[in-house]
Amino acid sequence: xxxxxxxxxxxxxxxxxxxxxxxxxxxxxxxxxxxxxxxxxxxxxxxxxxxxxxxxxxxxxxxxxxxxxxxxxxxxxxxxxxxxxxxxxxxxxxxxxxxxxxxxxxxxxxxxxxxxxxxxxxxxxxxxxxxxxxxxxxxxxxxxxxxxxxxxxxxxxxxxxxxxxxxxxxxxxxxxxxxxxxxxxxxxxxxxxxxxxxxxxxxxxxxxxxxxxxxxxxxxxxxxxxxxxxxxxxxxxxxxxxxxxxxxxxxxxxxxxxxxxxxxxxxxxxxxxxxxxxxxxxxxxxxxxxxxxxxxxxxxxxxxxxxxxxxxxxxxxxxxxxxxxxxxxxxxxxxxxxxxxxxxxxxxxxxxxxxxxxxxxxxxxxxxxxxxxxxxxxxxxxxxxxxxxxxxxxxxxxxxxxxxxxxxxxxxxxxxxxxxxxxxxxxxxxxxxxxxxxxxxxxxxxxxxxxxxxxxxxxxxxxxxxxxxxxxxxxx
Amino acid sequence: xxxxxxxxxxxxxxxxxxxxxxxxxxxxxxxxxxxxxxxxxxxxxxxxxxxxxxxxxxxxxxxxxxxxxxxxxxxxxxxxxxxxxxxxxxxxxxxxxxxxxxxxxxxxxxxxxxxxxxxxxxxxxxxxxxxxxxxxxxxxxxxxxxxxxxxxxxxxxxxxxxxxxxxxxxxxxxxxxxxxxxxxxxxxxxxxxxxxxxxxxxxxxxxxxxxxxxxxxxxxxxxxxxxxxxxxxxxxxxxxxxxxxxxxxxxxxxxxxxxxxxxxxxxxxxxxxxxxxxxxxxxxxxxxxxxxxxxxxxxxxxxxxx
Numbered sequence: 001x002x003x004x005x006x007x008x009x010x011x012x013x014x015x016x017x018x019x020x021x022x023x024x025x026x027x028x029x030x031x032x033x034x035x036x037x038x039x040x041x042x043x044x045x046x047x048x049x050x051x052x053x054x055x056x057x058x059x060x061x062x063x064x065x066x067x068x069x070x071x072x073x074x075x076x077x078x079x080x081x082x083x084x085x086x087x088x089x090x091x092x093x094x095x096x097x098x099x100x101x102x103x104x105x106x107x108x109x110x111x112x113x114x115x116x117x118x119x120x121x122x123x124x125x126x127x128x129x130x131x132x133x134x135x136x137x138x139x140x141x142x143x144x145x146x147x148x149x150x151x152x153x154x155x156x157x158x159x160x161x162x163x164x165x166x167x168x169x170x171x172x173x174x175x176x177x178x179x180x181x182x183x184x185x186x187x188x189x190x191x192x193x194x195x196x197x198x199x200x201x202x203x204x205x206x207x208x209x210x211x212x213x214x215x216x217x218x219x220x221x222x223x224x225x226x227x228x229x230x231x232x233x234x235x236x237x238x239x240x241x242x243x244x245x246x247x248x249x250x251x252x253x254x255x256x257x258x259x260x261x262x263x264x265x266x267x268x269x270x271x272x273x274x275x276x277x278x279x280x281x282x283x284x285x286x287x288x289x290x291x292x293x294x295x296x297x298x299x300x301x302x303x304x305x306x307x308x309x310x311x312x313x314x315x316x317x318x319x320x321x322x323x324x325x326x327x328x329x330x331x332x333x334x335x336x337x338x339x340x341x342x343x344x345x346x347x348x349x350x351x352x353x354x355x356x357x358x359x360x361x362x363x364x365x366x367x368x369x370x371x372x373x374x375x376x377x378x379x380x381x382x383x384x385x386x387x388x389x390x391x392x393x394x395x396x397x398x399x400x401x402x403x404x405x406x407x408x409x410x411x412x413x414x415x416x417x418x419x420x421x422x423x424x425x426x427x428x429x430x431x432x433x434x435x436x437x438x439x440x441x442x443x444x445x446x447x448x449x450x451x452x453x454x455x456x457x458x459x460x461x462x463x464x465x466x467x468x469x470x471x472x473x474x475x476x
Numbered sequence: 477x478x479x480x481x482x483x484x485x486x487x488x489x490x491x492x493x494x495x496x497x498x499x500x501x502x503x504x505x506x507x508x509x510x511x512x513x514x515x516x517x518x519x520x521x522x523x524x525x526x527x528x529x530x531x532x533x534x535x536x537x538x539x540x541x542x543x544x545x546x547x548x549x550x551x552x553x554x555x556x557x558x559x560x561x562x563x564x565x566x567x568x569x570x571x572x573x574x575x576x577x578x579x580x581x582x583x584x585x586x587x588x589x590x591x592x593x594x595x596x597x598x599x600x601x602x603x604x605x606x607x608x609x610x611x612x613x614x615x616x617x618x619x620x621x622x623x624x625x626x627x628x629x630x631x632x633x634x635x636x637x638x639x640x641x642x643x644x645x646x647x648x649x650x651x652x653x654x655x656x657x658x659x660x661x662x663x664x665x666x667x668x669x670x671x672x673x674x675x676x677x678x679x680x681x682x683x684x685x686x687x688x689x690x691x692x693x694x695x696x697x698x699x700x701x702x703x704x705x706x707x708x709x710x711x712x713x714x715x716x717x718x719x720x721x722x723x724x725x726x727x728x729x730x731x732x733x734x735x736x737x738x739x740x741x742x743x744x745x746x747x748x749x750x751x752x753x754x755x756x757x758x759x760x761x762x763x764x765x766x767x768x769x770x771x772x773x774x775x776x777x778x779x780x781x782x
Contacts, residue, residue, distance in 0.1 A: 006617050006618060006624050007616075007617070010617055020477065187477050187480070189477075189479050189480050192477075192480040193483075196484070223674075451487070454487065458491070462628040463628050463629055463632070464629075465627070467592065
């Protein structure tokens with residue numbers, strides 16, 4: 001059930017009404033209802049994989065419970081390892097089995113010998129990387145005594161399977177989301193309006209920006225030899241907006257739906273293409289994943305408070321893992337490596353946290369310096385996206401080769417309307433950069449104007465939406 | 477909460493009204509689907525030849541030039557999946573049916589089910605031709621609302637067409653598509669061939685599923701004493717040369733095999749027939765009115781020789 005489908009447009013209001021008007025008498029029943037609708041939501045993709053969510057939930061709930069009674073460090077470590085083994089084992093099998101078998105075969109072939117293990121026809125369960133990381137965060141936090149264990153299985157199962165963020169995040173922390181299942185939720189007007197605005201914005205980003213970009217991007221990446229360098233460069237730009245619209249659009253809808261149910265999810269995107277360096281980019285892009293890796297991989301490895309050699313190692317590990325998290329393909333690993341290599345100088349020269357403020361906060365238009373910083377960061381990100389989008393490394397290199405030829409400075413053959421749309425959207429993001437999101441328009445006091453804006457956005461969604469494309473991040 | 481619900485309802489009211497308006501539009505204004513359904517039932521006792529297929533057949537075979545009473549049931553982007561459903565739906569309602577024409581096309585033989593081609597059309601087959609379409613599940617809301625099945629941009633186009641021409645039907649009483657008199661621009665034909673052949677390349681060269689459907693139609697026809705003509709319709713050479721040749725050869729081979737294995741089946745291969753020139757095409761893969769006349773006359777001779 002896609003967020004941008006008629007099915008969901010029917011599902012969500014029914015859930016909303018039952019949730020607030022039928023099951024609101026008792027918290028436990030309300031949570032049970034959430035589990036039921038979340039499982040139904042997931043079953044619409046593939047009911048067979050519900051068992052994996054169930055296994056993850058049962059294992060982590062029991063491990064958490066045991067951890068709370070266990071004081072011996074060795075036993076606690078065994079319990080944590082059990083959770084890691086089960087969760088990462090399932091993830092590894094479904095997502096990486098074929099990749100590693102193929103890679104081993106290639107390595108063996110390179111050295112002139114053979115490696116005889118066949119690959120399997122495995123269907124990747126939707127959202128497996130997201131909910132696996134979410135449940136793992138719970139067990140690790142309980143192990144580290146950062147949070148107290150939950151004794152309530154209903155709350156825990158609802159936390160793992162919460163449908164708005166089940167299949168593509170944000171990857172929530174137990175410390176933020178789990179307590180919200182254990183207290184009565186209340187609905188207030190402002191929260192409801194903000195939720196609806198986020199849903200509207202998310203649909204716009206997905207259906208107008210991402211789906212329209214997808215059409216051009218698919219054509220250009222498939223038939224790259226037939227296009228000029230400048231057109232291919234624009235193709236890469238469009239992919240940057242496709243993936244942004246696609247993923248942040250999904251997240252906006254997820255956060256919006258959660259708000260309608262009385263939950264607050266973490267912000268996952270903060271207008272990332274306004275970043276002035278790569279450090280800022282990673283504080284604005286897929287925040288829930290980058291902070292996950294920071295807290296559960298980077299800091300345990302020593303973070304930045306170790307020798308320079310170990311910092312380099314830590315950064316490489318985090319970004320390579322991040323690449324591998326996205327998919328079992330060398331293209332994702334190279335994508336991670338590019339980010340690592342461009343990020344390293346910032347860490348080594350302590351420039352990582354240079355930009356923690358809003359860009360040109362007191363100016364209306366950006367300064368030349370800010371513009372240059374944003375553009376350079378964007379170009380680095382786009383360069384890495386080419387590897388992310390390509391089918392193979394060879395494909396990515398060929399695409400890059402196509403960009404950097406004598407036709408790079410020719411007139412690009414791309415849709416003017418789409419270019420204009422993206423320019424307009426980025427301009428609005430710039431003017432709204434101090435706000436939580438683009439449709440945060442409370443500063444417009446006159447209500448009819450706000451309503452006209454909502455209708456305009458809705459009109460664009462209905463009229464200018466491209467052909468429906470699957471959400472890119474579902475494959476992760 | 478009450479305030480929020482009140483504003484949501486107020487905000488959505490105009491949208492609901494628009495959807496109701498569009499629904500009324502689609503339910504009352506005849507389309508190719510409702511029109512063909514109505515016409516075939518009107519002439520059910522006289523129809524002797526029934527033509528299936530996609531736009532190539534809809535524009536390319538004009539029943540007017542066939543001696544026997546024929547009806548063209550082909551439609552835009554009609555897949556073999558729907559050819560079979562239509563055949564099953566109408567075959568017992570046409571007592572004098574002697575022959576059916578099934579195009580074995582590059583565009584349809586490897587076509588998967590429930591793809592972009594059927595994404596909204598399947599609801600029209602269901603609602604306006606009374607077909608029971610298994611790929612539409614009972615819980616799919618679009619089954620009950622044609623307004624929801626269409627993209628707004630398509631609906632606006634349909635409204636404009638209806639406003640300008642007062643109809644959405646673009647076929648005559650025999651179901652033949654009212655194509656163009658004009659010919660494809662010879663200076664643009666190579667570019668067009670490239671674009672269209674790419675559009676038609678679905679990268680799925682497996683024709684087995686649709687071949688099975690054709691075979692099942694052939695089998696039923698044998699029982700009912702109906703002859704089958706498997707026709708490979710003409711296309712421009714420029715377009716033909718850009719198609720995946722393995723798939724083309726497989727389609728032609730299977731047409732020939734069916735012809736050889738069944739006495740009531742004959743194959744007519746017009747794909748690169750020298751009798752068709754560039755002037756006979758309205759674009760790279762659709763015949764224009766003159767081309768359709770030529771093709772229909774050839775088919776008529778072929779039916780007579782059966």
